[in-house]
Structures are given as structure tokens and as C-alpha cells.
Amino acid sequence: MRVSRHNKILELIKTNDVKSQDQLQDLLKQAGYxxxxxxxxxxxxxxxxxxxxxxxGVIRYVANTTDDKPVSERxxxxxxxxxxxxxxxxxxxxxRTLSGCSNAAAEAIxxxxxxxxxxxxxxDNTLLVIVDNEKNVPEIIAAFDEVTNN
Numbered sequence: 435m436r437v438s439r440h441n442k443i444l445e446l447i448k449t450n451d452v453k454s455q456d457q458l459q460d461l462l463k464q465a466g467y468x469x470x471x472x473x474x475x476x477x478x479x480x481x482x483x484x485x486x487x488x489x490x491g492v493i494r495y496v497a498n499t500t501d502d503k504p505v506s507e508r509x510x511x512x513x514x515x516x517x518x519x520x521x522x523x524x525x526x527x528x529x530r531t532l533s534g535c536s537n538a539a540a541e542a543i544x545x546x547x548x549x550x551x552x553x554x555x556x557x558d559n560t561l562l563v564i565v566d567n568e569k570n571v572p573e574i575i576a577a578f579d580e581v582t583n584n
Contacts, residue, residue: 436477437512438534439467443477444497445537451494458495480508513542514582522575525568529561529578536561548577 439462446452446461455474462469469477482498516535521528531539536556543554543563550570555562565571 437516437532437538439469440477440481440512441534441536441538442467443481443483444541447483447495447497451488451490451492453492453494509538509542509545510581512538514584517578517582520563520575520578522571525565525571527563527565527571527574527578529563531559531561533559535559542581546577546581548574550574 442462442465443458446458446465450457450461452458452461455471455478458478459469459471459474462474478495483495484498485493486496487493512535516532517539518530518532520530529536529539529543536559539561540554540556543551543561550566551574552564552566554564563574565574
């Protein structure tokens with residue numbers, strides 16, 4: 435449940451100008467996560483969210499964009515714990531995850547900074563990874579294997 439909630443928090447702060455813990459708590463409740471303020475506070479700390487000023491001048495929560503190892507390692511652990519399978523299809527890789535975890539898996543893949551990944555699209559439990567060329571897919575699959583087998 436925590437991994438799913440963290441994934442939802444990351445989604446919410448990307449799609450909303452979340453200015454306070456109360457607002458985040460309300461958005462989570464609307465999404466089906468009934469959590470306390472203390473849980474929200476812990477989640478913010480664990481996800482290392484920071485407040486930043488948007489272009490419109492609004493101070494809001496954002497994911498920490500510094501190259502911070504604990505966040506990267508956390509997402510890689512989430513990838514390992516929530517990925518059910520990944521299947522290549524030409525220059526695409528379909529990644530199946532536990533329900534509600536594909537956005538976190540996509541973030542983990544971003545943390546890997548793999549050269550040949552053009553981008554990704556995440557749903558609830560499925561992630562589509564787009565590779566620049568079909569010949570580079572085995573290299574990406576090998577990187578996924580390394581993460582899931584360690």
C-alpha cells in the first residue's frame with residue numbers, strides 16, 4: 435500500500451499545484467487513500483519532496499530533482515519489488531507492475547539514465563518503454579535484469 439501511495443503522491447504533485455500537506459491529504463482521500471497527517475509528513479520525508487516556486491509564482495511540492503542517491507536507490511528498489519515482467523516488442527518494452535506502481539517504475543528507469551531510451555508512458559500497472567532502435571533493446575533488458583536480480 436505504501437509503494438502505491440507514494441506513486442500516487444508523485445503523480446498528484448506532478449498534475450496539481452499541491453501547496454500544503456492538508457491539500458495533499460485531501461487529494462489522496464479523493465483517490466482512495468485515507469491517511470493521517472503524520473503519514474503524509476513521513477511520505478514527504480521519504481520521497482524527499484521539496485517546496486519550489488512554479489513559473490506562475492505558486493509555492494508547491496515537487497520531487498527533488500537533484501541527483502540524490504537515496505531517491506534513485508529507492509526507486510530502483512521499488513522497480514525491483516513491483517515489476518512483474520517485461521517483454522520486448524520490436525523497439526518497445528512492455529513492463530507489467532503491481533497495480534498503481536508503473537509511474538514509480540518509470541521514475542526508476544529514468545534514474546538509470548540509459549542512453550537508448552527515448553521515453554516512456556505509464557498507466558496504472560503497465561509501462562511502455564520506447565527504445566531508439568530495436569537492436570538496443572537487449573541492452574535495456576540486460577539493465578532491467580541487473581536491477582531485478584540484485
